[in-house]
Amino acid sequence: MSLQVIPAVGEVLERVLDDTFPLWNDGLSRENYGKSWAAQQKTPWGATHLDRVALVDGPHVVSSAKRYDLSLRLDGRIRRVLGIGAVFTSQAHRGRGAARELIARLLETAVTEGQEFAMLFSEIPPAFYERLEFVPVPLTEWVIEVDQKRGGAPAMLVRSGDERDLPNIIEMSATRAAGARLALDRSEDFVRYAITKKRLQSGLAPAGMKTTEFLVVEEGHQAVAYLVATAQDGRWMIEEAGDRDPTGARLGAMLQVMLARYPSERLPEIRGWWPQSLVPPQLKVAARTPTQEVLMIRPLRDRMLPLPPLAAAEVVYWHSDYF
Numbered sequence: 435m436s437l438q439v440i441p442a443v444g445e446v447l448e449r450v451l452d453d454t455f456p457l458w459n460d461g462l463s464r465e466n467y468g469k470s471w472a473a474q475q476k477t478p479w480g481a482t483h484l485d486r487v488a489l490v491d492g493p494h495v496v497s498s499a500k501r502y503d504l505s506l507r508l509d510g511r512i513r514r515v516l517g518i519g520a521v522f523t524s525q526a527h528r529g530r531g532a533a534r535e536l537i538a539r540l541l542e543t544a545v546t547e548g549q550e551f552a553m554l555f556s557e558i559p560p561a562f563y564e565r566l567e568f569v570p571v572p573l574t575e576w577v578i579e580v581d582q583k584r585g586g587a588p589a590m591l592v593r594s595g596d597e598r599d600l601p602n603i604i605e606m607s608a609t610r611a612a613g614a615r616l617a618l619d620r621s622e623d624f625v626r627y628a629i630t631k632k633r634l635q636s637g638l639a640p641a642g643m644k645t646t647e648f649l650v651v652e653e654g655h656q657a658v659a660y661l662v663a664t665a666q667d668g669r670w671m672i673e674e675a676g677d678r679d680p681t682g683a684r685l686g687a688m689l690q691v692m693l694a695r696y697p698s699e700r701l702p703e704i705r706g707w708w709p710q711s712l713v714p715p716q717l718k719v720a721a722r723t724p725t726q727e728v729l730m731i732r733p734l735r736d737r738m739l740p741l742p743p744l745a746a747a748e749v750v751y752w753h754s755d756y757f
Contacts, residue, residue: 706752
């Protein structure tokens with residue numbers, strides 16, 4: 435075989451989308467699956483930090499992956515990171531090391547481009563990636579119960595979030611990340627991309643299948659707390675959230691307001707990849723479990739992680755940051 439890694443565009447992209455659609459369509463039609471990808475790449479962040487690549491043998495697409503240029507805060511330093519997502523090998527080429535070859539070539543390119551670490555999410559047992567020198571980063575998913583306020587919802591104004599709120603959101607995000615050993619360094623463009631991606635998944639899905647809400651609490655004409663949540667099949671996922679109040683009291687009150695809108699309906703199950711340092715007084719953690727998707731990381735240059743093993747309490751990583 436004469437293998438090459440090329441950008442997945444044009445006919446190659448269509449073949450990649452055809453191959454990956456059955457596995458990662460998130461309820462979208464094949465047409466809307468392609469529209470969602472195209473729209474993500476048209477965002478300011480996606481246009482410069484996200485692409486798809488394919489490992490090809492002549493006219494044959496052997497394997498493919500998404501490639502992200504991420505910024506990571508690791509032990510107080512900002513590092514450029516290669517994110518690898520949606521690694522897929524077509525059925526006809528499995529069992530020949532194609533995925534390993536594609537990842538190895540992506541890592542080589544990342545070193546030449548100045549990236550210091552590589553990260554990926556494993557949806558399979560992580561042993562395959564551990565053989566490629568990746569190590570797991572502990573992430574925890576919480577099931578959250580909200581104290582129902584007697585006498586009605588809290589008297590606070592909750593409105594839809596918009597562009598003007600992004601600087602305040604970045605400030606809240608940076609404050610929370612500063613106390614962690616590992617967290618994404620989230621820019622305005624990245625947060626805009628993450629919210630746009632969730633809205634695309636909801637808007638392009640069949641009517642009523644999924645909803646996305648972006649809400650803020652405002653004081654003095656500034657957002658002081660915010661929440662991005664998706665809802666599907668009676669379950670809410672807290673995609674990301676923040677509160678200038680270290681206790682998270684306004685964030686807890688926002689969830690009380692959201693629940694008060696549906697007094698006659700069955701309460702949803704609420705989940706989130708919640709930072710352990712943020713527990714609003716209105717919330718109770720009903721369960722903690724490791725995330726199904728395993729975040730993994732490895733160094734690219736020195737081949738040694740410049741940190742001792744991480745604990746889940748030292749990581750701030752929202753479900754919205756999943757790639």
